[in-house]
Amino acid sequence: MTTYFSYPSESMQQELRRIANAIVMPGKGILAADESTGTMGKRLTAINLENTEENRRKYRQLLFTSDKELGNYISGVILFHETLYQKTDDGRPFVDLIKQMGIIPGIKVDKGVVPLMGSEGESTTQGLDDLSQRCAQYKKDGCDFAKWRCVLKIGKNTPSYQGMLENANVLARYASICQMNGLVPIVEPEVLMDGSHDLDRAQKVTETVLAFVYKALNDHHVFLEGTLLKPNMVLAGQECPTKYTPQQAAEATVLALSRTVPAAVPGICFLSGGQSEEEATVHLDAINKTTVGRKPWSLTFSYGRALQASAIKAWKGTDVKAGQAELMKRARANGMAALGKYAAGSCSGAAGEAGLFVKNHQY
Amino acid sequence: MTTYFSYPDEALQQELRRIANAITAKGKGILAADESVSTMGKRLADVGVENTEENRRKYRQLLFTSDKSVSEYISGVILFHETVYQKSDDGTPFVELIKQKGIIPGIKVDKGVVPLMGSEGESTTQGLDDLSQRCAQYKKDGCDFAKWRCVLKIGKNTPSYQGMLENANVLARYASICQMNGLVPIVEPEVLPDGEHDLDRAQKVTETVLAFVYKALNDHHVFLEGTLLKPNMVTAGQSCPKKYTPDEVAKATVVALSRTMPAAVPGVTFLSGGQSEEEASVHLDAINKCVVAKKPWALTFSYGRALQASVLRAWGGKDENVKGGQEELMKRAKANSQAAQGIYEWGSCKGFAGDTGLFIKDHAY
Numbered sequence: 001m002t003t004y005f006s007y008p009s010e011s012m013q014q015e016l017r018r019i020a021n022a023i024v025m026p027g028k029g030i031l032a033a034d035e036s037t038g039t040m041g042k043r044l045t046a047i048n049l050e051n052t053e054e055n056r057r058k059y060r061q062l063l064f065t066s067d068k069e070l071g072n073y074i075s076g077v078i079l080f081h082e083t084l085y086q087k088t089d090d091g092r093p094f095v096d097l098i099k100q101m102g103i104i105p106g107i108k109v110d111k112g113v114v115p116l117m118g119s120e121g122e123s124t125t126q127g128l129d130d131l132s133q134r135c136a137q138y139k140k141d142g143c144d145f146a147k148w149r150c151v152l153k154i155g156k157n158t159p160s161y162q163g164m165l166e167n168a169n170v171l172a173r174y175a176s177i178c179q180m181n182g183l184v185p186i187v188e189p190e191v192l193m194d195g196s197h198d199l200d201r202a203q204k205v206t207e208t209v210l211a212f213v214y215k216a217l218n219d220h221h222v223f224l225e226g227t228l229l230k231p232n233m234v235l236a237g238q239e240c241p242t243k244y245t246p247q248q249a250a251e252a253t254v255l256a257l258s259r260t261v262p263a264a265v266p267g268i269c270f271l272s273g274g275q276s277e278e279e280a281t282v283h284l285d286a287i288n289k290t291t292v293g294r295k296p297w298s299l300t301f302s303y304g305r306a307l308q309a310s311a312i313k314a315w316k317g318t319d320v321k322a323g324q325a326e327l328m329k330r331a332r333a334n335g336m337a338a339l340g341k342y343a344a345g346s347c348s349g350a351a352g353e354a355g356l357f358v359k360n361h362q363y
Numbered sequence: 364m365t366t367y368f369s370y371p372d373e374a375l376q377q378e379l380r381r382i383a384n385a386i387t388a389k390g391k392g393i394l395a396a397d398e399s400v401s402t403m404g405k406r407l408a409d410v411g412v413e414n415t416e417e418n419r420r421k422y423r424q425l426l427f428t429s430d431k432s433v434s435e436y437i438s439g440v441i442l443f444h445e446t447v448y449q450k451s452d453d454g455t456p457f458v459e460l461i462k463q464k465g466i467i468p469g470i471k472v473d474k475g476v477v478p479l480m481g482s483e484g485e486s487t488t489q490g491l492d493d494l495s496q497r498c499a500q501y502k503k504d505g506c507d508f509a510k511w512r513c514v515l516k517i518g519k520n521t522p523s524y525q526g527m528l529e530n531a532n533v534l535a536r537y538a539s540i541c542q543m544n545g546l547v548p549i550v551e552p553e554v555l556p557d558g559e560h561d562l563d564r565a566q567k568v569t570e571t572v573l574a575f576v577y578k579a580l581n582d583h584h585v586f587l588e589g590t591l592l593k594p595n596m597v598t599a600g601q602s603c604p605k606k607y608t609p610d611e612v613a614k615a616t617v618v619a620l621s622r623t624m625p626a627a628v629p630g631v632t633f634l635s636g637g638q639s640e641e642e643a644s645v646h647l648d649a650i651n652k653c654v655v656a657k658k659p660w661a662l663t664f665s666y667g668r669a670l671q672a673s674v675l676r677a678w679g680g681k682d683e684n685v686k687g688g689q690e691e692l693m694k695r696a697k698a699n700s701q702a703a704q705g706i707y708e709w710g711s712c713k714g715f716a717g718d719t720g721l722f723i724k725d726h727a728y
Contacts (some may be wrong), residue, residue, distance in 0.1 A: 003522060003568045203364045211581035218574035224622050259587050263657040264621040294626035296657035
């Protein structure tokens with residue numbers, strides 16, 4: 001009955017474990033550089049650059065021609081499909097540059113959100129069709145992990161049972177297919193920061209969502225030791241009148257995770273959501289410092305905006321060295337935060353304290 | 364919608380945490396002395412003693428008049444209803460004797476298993492009616508934790524979805540009601556060792572059962588930091604032709620728990636099932652020595668037969684053998700305390716009952 005099943009073979013288990021553990025090594029985290037074409041367009045527009053394939057290539061070239069030191073803080077980078085097949089000016093494939101820095105390439109495999117009929121504005125994420133063949137190809141082409149983002153929103157009546165059940169299930173299907181093809185699945189059930197709810201509600205929603213996720217992963221016999229979780233930190237809504245300290249956010253986050261994430265999961269790589277670069281670093285540091293609950297998994301970062309805002313701003317399309325310097329600075333800061341050793345305010349970026357919140361964030 | 368709920372208030376959270384943490388203090392575990400009247404009858408019959416209330420009282424008196432030093436190894440004792448209200452020869456209530464040693468009294472609150480219609484021999488456990496009032500009374504009468512046993516059996520088609528869903532749900536309802544009344548619920552989803560399945564199947568069943576249990580506890584908003592889990596160790600079936608080493612059992616057990624038990628749960632108090640006293644100690648020790656996965660919770664014992672087999676045999680119902688019986692308890696409690704710290708020397712504790720397996724087919728209370 002439901003208790004007859006197999007886990008991946010021993011050699012597959014070892015491969016998946018190896019990759020997952022390498023990604024969450026102490027002091028390292030992920031650079032999420034998988035912005036879709038449309039989203040990358042918004043980033044480029046903000047610095048008055050046209051959204052062309054060449055500009056996107058040049059920007060990613062800035063990231064991947066960074067000094068080798070970047071590999072001291074960044075263990076993995078998530079790529080968008082196009083980027084995986086792009087090259088430097090002198091013809092070197094990006095994926096090779098990444099690997100030469102000792103960084104593991106990963107790939108975003110979902111195909112965006114679609115609405116759930118009958119729900120109050122809820123969605124699920126599509127991309128399962130032919131996913132197995134796609135994963136097999138990505139593995140051949142040098143990727144070792146994948147990422148799939150689901151989105152849940154806190155409202156008066158949401159997330160609903162339908163929303164949580166469906167998103168948890170699609171994440172489990174994605175994870176299962178990835179593992180079949182030797183890719184470590186990063187499971188991302190993002191609870192958006194949109195709204196005026198307080199920290200307590202954010203915590204309860206996150207706990208409930210994560211309970212659905214881990215039940216679904218168990219139902220689909222996903223090998224937890226070969227997965228990673230990319231959750232939101234537990235934060236009050238953007239419009240919540242009460243402001244909370246990093247310590248309060250850290251406690252709420254760690255409690256929520258300790259109540260739902262099994263110890264077998266090697267690590268948790270937080271998304272930054274709408275936080276500024278400094279907020280994201282300070283929160284990660286507080287999470288690593290807090291003793292409010294047991295933390296048997298690594299607690300690190302998988303940041304997009306919160307690692308790149310200053311880099312893009314300093315680059316402006318022309319100043320590669322300045323952009324790379326900003327990236328290195330912030331990567332170093334987050335590496336320290338992942339060890340609970342960051343001194344708040346010690347890393348000031350070109351993007352300043354600007355919040356990076358985008359309402360109803362889509363890719 | 365499903366995301367609106369409250370946890371117990373701050374004071375109650377602290378109370379529940381305090382109790383759960385005290386029970387799983389380093390080097391300590393639980394003496395499960397909650398045998399029902401009929402089960403106690405079997406134990407007494409084994410050593411030639413009649414099953415009268417007086418004999419049951421005398422036997423429990425042996426346990427609770429043990430030297431105070433037993434509390435170095437025993438943090439809590441689970442009692443049967445009758446025992447909560449019994450007294451020693453000099454009129455001291457047992458609950459008092461227990462508390463004077465610094466041991467926490469607990470109470471078995473379920474009312475036994477009943478069959479699930481349509482299933483292949485599966486059961487659920489009853490006892491929810493008026494449970495809240497009963498818990499409130501037990502709390503007044505000195506108990507700080509409770510225990511409820513569900514039973515699942517590995518067969519060709521079992522545990523079924525119905526069986527796992529129902530038992531997980533009833534455990535969550537019980538846990539919720541306990542917490543409302545200040546009792547820490549020990550959650551016991553026992554997967555029986557009956558059968559010829561191998562270690563791998565036992566592990567998969569245990570993982571699946573525990574996933575159902577923790578989803579149900581989340582659905583019912585149970586405060587995990589104020590609960591304990593009393594699971595089976597992952598062992599092959601009693602009739603499995605293949606034999607496994609303690610290290611293999613330990614690894615299967617720890618991996619199963621690491622895949623299902625949230626870190627917020629303070630500790631695991633294993634049941635001994637049909638294991639002999641020495642097997643139960645050795646397995647617990649191997650579990651604590653095992654490094655195959657992260658173990659953020661205490662891993663200790665809640666043993667009935669595996670703590671009392673030698674005690675009963677040494678006592679045999681005779682007053683002049685009470686000291687002998689108490690010595691057996693002290694010996695085995697100390698061995699399990701060491702096992703709970705991964706420092707037990709296998710074979711170093713020799714009990715009166717020898718290595719006799721304590722397996723009872725289809726064990727019911």
